[in-house]
Amino acid sequence: MGLAAAAVSVVSGIYSISQGQKQAKAQKRQAAEQKRSQRVQRAAENLRANRQKRQQVAQARVMQAQQQAGGFASGIGQGSSAVQGAVGGIQSQLAGNIGFAGVQQGLANQASIFNQNAADFGTQAAVAGNRSQMGASIFNTAMNFV
Numbered sequence: 001m002g003l004a005a006a007a008v009s010v011v012s013g014i015y016s017i018s019q020g021q022k023q024a025k026a027q028k029r030q031a032a033e034q035k036r037s038q039r040v041q042r043a044a045e046n047l048r049a050n051r052q053k054r055q056q057v058a059q060a061r062v063m064q065a066q067q068q069a070g071g072f073a074s075g076i077g078q079g080s081s082a083v084q085g086a087v088g089g090i091q092s093q094l095a096g097n098i099g100f101a102g103v104q105q106g107l108a109n110q111a112s113i114f115n116q117n118a119a120d121f122g123t124q125a126a127v128a129g130n131r132s133q134m135g136a137s138i139f140n141t142a143m144n145f146v
Helices: 002-073 081-143
Strands: none
Touching: 002 081
């Protein structure tokens, strides 16, 4: 009976170690997939921000053209300070909007990176915990033979 119990204990310990190693590998794959997901999300956010910038530029050009056309229609002309001031104001607003969008995009990318780092640390902690459990399992199995 003692020999059978020892054999069951050894097999149980080996199985536990094997499953712990599989779990650690699965957690590493999960972390890799999370990184891929974060990269795709950052790329999508960058595309959205770039599209928004292009839309702002297009809108500013339309507004500038409207100001210039309004100046011509009223006989003021393109060189007048009123038209130049309006166009300058539009350009200034565009630059501010694009600058803000760039800062916002950078902050979103940083947040994404920090979230991924946190997930990576969580995975590392889980893997370390699994290794600790495997060590305890090996120790318990060894103690059955003493």
